[in-house]
Amino acid sequence: MTAVLENPATESPKPEAGAVSTFDVTLRVRRYNPESEHGEESVWDEFTVTAHGTDRVLDALHKIKWEQDGSLTFRRSCAHGVCGSDAMRINGRNRLACKTLLKDVNPDKPITVEPIKGLPVIKDLVVDMEPFFASYREIMPFLITSGNEPSRERLQSAEDRERFDDTTKCILCAACTSSCPVFWTDGQYFGPAAIVNAHRFIFDSRDEGATQRLEILNDKEGVWRCRTTFNCTEACPRGIEVTKAIQEVKRAMITRAF
Amino acid sequence: MQTHQYDVVIVGAGGAGMRAALEASGEARTAVISKLYPTRSHTGAAQGGMAAALANVEEDNWEWHTFDTVKGGDYLVDQDAAEILAKEAIDSVLDLEKMGLPFNRTPEGRIDQRRFGGHTREHGQAAVRRACYAADRTGHMILQTLYQNCVKQDVEFYNEFYVLDLITDHDLTTEDIEDGAEVNATGVVAYDLASGEIHVFQAKAIIFATGGAGKIFKTTSNAHTLTGDGMALAYRRGLPLEDMEFFQFHPTGLAGLGILLSEAARGEGGILRNSEGERFMERYAPTIKDLAPRDIVARSMANEVREGRGAGPNKDYVLLDLTHLEPAHIDAKLPDITEFARTYLGIEPYTEPVPVYPTAHYAMGGVPTNVAGEVLRDSHNVVKGLYAAGEVACVSVHGSNRLGTNSLLDINVFGKRAGRSAAAYAKTVERHPDLPEHPTARVEAQLSEMRDRPEGERVADVRRALQETMDANAQVFRTGESLNEALADIRELQKRYRNVSVQDKGKLFNTDLLEAIELGFLLDIAEVTVVAALNRKESRGGHYREDFPNRDDANYMLHTMAYRRPTSAPDAGDGHVPGYFDHVEDFGDYKVVLGSKPVTQTRYEPMERKY
Ligand SMILES: Cc1cc2nc3c(=O)[nH]c(=O)nc-3n(C[C@H](O)[C@H](O)[C@H](O)COP(=O)(O)OP(=O)(O)OC[C@H]3O[C@@H](n4cnc5c(N)ncnc54)[C@H](O)[C@@H]3O)c2cc1C
Ligand code: SF4
Ligand code: FES
Numbered sequence: 101m102t103a104v105l106e107n108p109a110t111e112s113p114k115p116e117a118g119a120v121s122t123f124d125v126t127l128r129v130r131r132y133n134p135e136s137e138h139g140e141e142s143v144w145d146e147f148t149v150t151a152h153g154t155d156r157v158l159d160a161l162h163k164i165k166w167e168q169d170g171s172l173t174f175r176r177s178c179a180h181g182v183c184g185s186d187a188m189r190i191n192g193r194n195r196l197a198c199k200t201l202l203k204d205v206n207p208d209k210p211i212t213v214e215p216i217k218g219l220p221v222i223k224d225l226v227v228d229m230e231p232f233f234a235s236y237r238e239i240m241p242f243l244i245t246s247g248n249e250p251s252r253e254r255l256q257s258a259e260d261r262e263r264f265d266d267t268t269k270c271i272l273c274a275a276c277t278s279s280c281p282v283f284w285t286d287g288q289y290f291g292p293a294a295i296v297n298a299h300r301f302i303f304d305s306r307d308e309g310a311t312q313r314l315e316i317l318n319d320k321e322g323v324w325r326c327r328t329t330f331n332c333t334e335a336c337p338r339g340i341e342v343t344k345a346i347q348e349v350k351r352a353m354i355t356r357a358f
Numbered sequence: 359m360q361t362h363q364y365d366v367v368i369v370g371a372g373g374a375g376m377r378a379a380l381e382a383s384g385e386a387r388t389a390v391i392s393k394l395y396p397t398r399s400h401t402g403a404a405q406g407g408m409a410a411a412l413a414n415v416e417e418d419n420w421e422w423h424t425f426d427t428v429k430g431g432d433y434l435v436d437q438d439a440a441e442i443l444a445k446e447a448i449d450s451v452l453d454l455e456k457m458g459l460p461f462n463r464t465p466e467g468r469i470d471q472r473r474f475g476g477h478t479r480e481h482g483q484a485a486v487r488r489a490c491y492a493a494d495r496t497g498h499m500i501l502q503t504l505y506q507n508c509v510k511q512d513v514e515f516y517n518e519f520y521v522l523d524l525i526t527d528h529d530l531t532t533e534d535i536e537d538g539a540e541v542n543a544t545g546v547v548a549y550d551l552a553s554g555e556i557h558v559f560q561a562k563a564i565i566f567a568t569g570g571a572g573k574i575f576k577t578t579s580n581a582h583t584l585t586g587d588g589m590a591l592a593y594r595r596g597l598p599l600e601d602m603e604f605f606q607f608h609p610t611g612l613a614g615l616g617i618l619l620s621e622a623a624r625g626e627g628g629i630l631r632n633s634e635g636e637r638f639m640e641r642y643a644p645t646i647k648d649l650a651p652r653d654i655v656a657r658s659m660a661n662e663v664r665e666g667r668g669a670g671p672n673k674d675y676v677l678l679d680l681t682h683l684e685p686a687h688i689d690a691k692l693p694d695i696t697e698f699a700r701t702y703l704g705i706e707p708y709t710e711p712v713p714v715y716p717t718a719h720y721a722m723g724g725v726p727t728n729v730a731g732e733v734l735r736d737s738h739n740v741v742k743g744l745y746a747a748g749e750v751a752c753v754s755v756h757g758s759n760r761l762g763t764n765s766l767l768d769i770n771v772f773g774k775r776a777g778r779s780a781a782a783y784a785k786t787v788e789r790h791p792d793l794p795e796h797p798t799a800r801v802e803a804q805l806s807e808m809r810d811r812p813e814g815e816r817v818a819d820v821r822r823a824l825q826e827t828m829d830a831n832a833q834v835f836r837t838g839e840s841l842n843e844a845l846a847d848i849r850e851l852q853k854r855y856r857n858v859s860v861q862d863k864g865k866l867f868n869t870d871l872l873e874a875i876e877l878g879f880l881l882d883i884a885e886v887t888v889v890a891a892l893n894r895k896e897s898r899g900g901h902y903r904e905d906f907p908n909r910d911d912a913n914y915m916l917h918t919m920a921y922r923r924p925t926s927a928p929d930a931g932d933g934h935v936p937g938y939f940d941h942v943e944d945f946g947d948y949k950v951v952l953g954s955k956p957v958t959q960t961r962y963e964p965m966e967r968k969y
Pocket of ligand 1: 369370371372373374375391392393394395396399400401402403404405406407408409496497519520521522567568569570579580581584587588618620719720747748749750762763764765766767769
């Protein structure tokens with residue numbers, strides 16, 4: 101199983117914003133660099149940095165990169181959980197480094213940081229995202245309509261809009277797909293993120309492509325492979341009910357029976 | 359080295375770049391080059407909304423929107439461009455809806471609209487509901503929708519490719535080019551992060567859509583990757599940058615972090631309070647209070663803190679109070695930003711006010727363009743085949759201060775225009791213009807020098823020093839003295855930059871190397887920003903000089919144009935105005951020469967800006 105139970109961080113009284121409490125934290129980082137002396141072998145490296153109360157794992161990684169080892173490699177951009185660049189395995193669980201406060205992942209012990217699983221590692225924490233995006237593109241992630249476009253906007257009731265709200269939040273970070281045991285053993289499986297994005301259109305009242313998408317997902321590498329382990333839902337940094345979305349897609353497949 | 363040929367090459371896959379791609383890719387062979395995966399672009403961070411006078415919920419029209427934009431920009435806006443922005447806003451929102459964007463809806467099922475700072479009815483009478491939105495992740499939905507449509511149209515992307523040089527057929531940095539002479543952009547040089555290989559993209563038309571430069575400041579709402587690349591590349595190749603002294607500081611960044619809490623929080627009823635619990639905006643903008651334009655609110659906040667009415671242990675921030683709003687309303691309209699407060703500050707916005715302070719947010723200035731998106735090489739000549747759109751560009755629809763929700767609009771309206779113009783132009787060009795003999799020479803030299811320098815200073819140290827001096831000396835309040843201090847620091851840092859070294863010497867995914875290159879862009883952008891700010895001895899919009907607190911239309915109603923020139927070049931450039939737009943700053947190997955460009959005024963006479 102992927103989820104590793106952690107001791108909830110010792111409850112410290114919330115510091116007044118602005119007051120600075122510092123602590124030392126050690127990160128154990130999984131390194132891989134084919135150009136290095138280790139060649140094709142992955143190794144663990146430990147770094148200790150001084151962190152502030154509200155620092156996130158990304159801050160610690162930056163400190164390492166900027167002050168100790170410039171070759172430590174990871175992706176990041178927005179630094180506040182909206183761009184989807186920095187999903188990684190932190191203490192055995194997929195999370196966004198920029199959204200994970202150090203104090204919430206038991207900084208008294210070394211914090212392990214590894215690349216997400218199931219996608220080829222390029223260097224350190226960077227994986228090849230192409231297979232992930234390829235699955236996404238396959239489910240036709242765009243509005244499909246027929247006939248003439250209306251001259252103004254299409255109408256959609258607030259309830260119809262609400263129907264697929266949850267799955268519009270996806271930032272394509274791959275935390276869900278790369279936490280899925282089915283995906284680990286079968287890289288061909290579409291994976292939760294692609295299904296989430298199919299859901300976003302299948303349940304959009306304006307869309308007319310549901311049948312096509314359901315057919316695609318009815319494939320042997322489609323939704324039926326999901327074994328409802330809920331890893332994806334736990335992993336999703338956007339709080340999307342991923343498993344529920346997958347279940348809804350399965351149900352749509354049965355009820356629409358084509 | 360690999361070489362590619364396209365009709366249109368778009369640099370940047372944010373909102374502006376992808377909107378352009380959707381226009382160009384059907385018409386001409388198009389490639390989009392982006393240093394990030396398209397969906398990682400910072401357009402996705404935009405929260406509050408996109409302005410358009412749809413009049414779905416109350417009376418509104420594009421003329422009011424134009425007026426608000428011009429007034430909001432403290433009259434430094436080119437009014438012809440603002441009019442286009444406001445008129446085409448309506449179609450650009452409808453375009454997005456038709457592409458699938460899940461806007462929030464009114465009870466009738468139409469696109470819902472909400473209030474935002476500076477957007478008013480009847481020329482300032484009262485706030486108007488003009489911002490179209492999708493919860494507080496409008497930018498996310500725009501970015502996703504545009505990417506989805508790029509997938510649909512099979513747009514070709516080169517992801518995690520960094521463009522590091524622009525190729526033109528004349529060297530604008532040294533040659534003295536006559537008025538009216540033809541200058542062509544012929545390609546770009548890019549670096550493939552994954553392999554470390556250099557690629558040349560030969561193109562008939564090139565669109566820069568590389569976004570902003572917020573990382574010149576320490577406290578910013580901008581992504582780590584917003585390092586002003588497109589602006590710096592143009593500037594290094596001798597093109598001017600326009601109005602760089604105008605940087606917007608957004609009032610409500612999470613205190614100490616800079617992470618943005620959208621103005622939508624105030625649009626939905628949030629109130630700013632000082633340590634005494636006073637709604638202080640009533641004193642500064644009696645009519646529209648908390649929804650005054652950003653520059654005014656940001657200065658008011660900074661002033662409260664300066665005068666000792668800041669909250670918190672160090673009295674260094676103010677409070678954004680949402681506690682009087684219904685939790686259900688907050689959840690429906692502001693879910694993401696309230697989560698930021700919870701995640702990053704441990705504050706529960708239902709019951710506690712949120713600590714906020716101004717954060718560097720948006721570059722009003724940039725690469726000058728006309729309304730077709732064509733890039734200018736001085737106040738009036740264009741570079742053929744070169745276009746720019748989005749935050750990298752300056753059209754100028756934002757003047758000295760952008761109104762909230764006008765940038766998501768800008769990227770759509772002018773992204774579309776640039777895409778169309780570029781494709782149309784590419785069709786008129788029979789064959790690709792020739793490239794110079796060694797198009798990659800400069801980039802290769804730059805990269806190998808940086809990679810091979812055995813030891814030197816750390817990139818992070820120089821960057822931190824830059825960001826600190828910019829925050830201390832060129833933020834919400836500026837003086838001649840503070841700006842001179844920033845300038846002295848930047849000179850010194852430019853020197854230190856020549857001695858930085860990277861530890862990663864490899865070819866594969868070398869982000870250490872690219873961070874060093876990006877630091878070079880930041881230094882150049884900070885340099886122009888400060889020189890332009892020193893020159894503008896007045897206060898207007900986002901640029902506030904305590905030593906010159908008033909707007910001075912008689913002398914400064916002009917756009918600043920900043921050029922980097924060799925030291926041997928003449929000091930008086932295009933648009934030179936003795937005594938006002940005549941600043942020259944020597945940097946040893948080169949100098950920065952300032953000139954100007956007239957502001958286009960059509961309907962609206964400049965008035966005092968009161969809210
Ligand atoms: C937190 C936040 C909230 C905001 N909210 C709003 C709002 O509610 N309403 C509003 O109107 N505006 C808002 N804005 C402003 C608005 O979002 C931005 O100005 C706008 O999205 C910029 O879009 P862009 O396409 O120009 O740039 P970006 O989306 O930043 O895209 C830049 C692109 O250029 C690429 N790039 C950069 N350099 C290179 C290079 N060297 N080589 C190759 N590619 C490169 C990047 O990979 C990226 O794809 C907000 C901004 C922020 C930061
Ligand atoms: S569903 Fe959640 S975890 Fe999966 S890709 Fe989208 S945002 Fe990431
Ligand atoms: S850096 Fe953007 S999600 Fe973490």
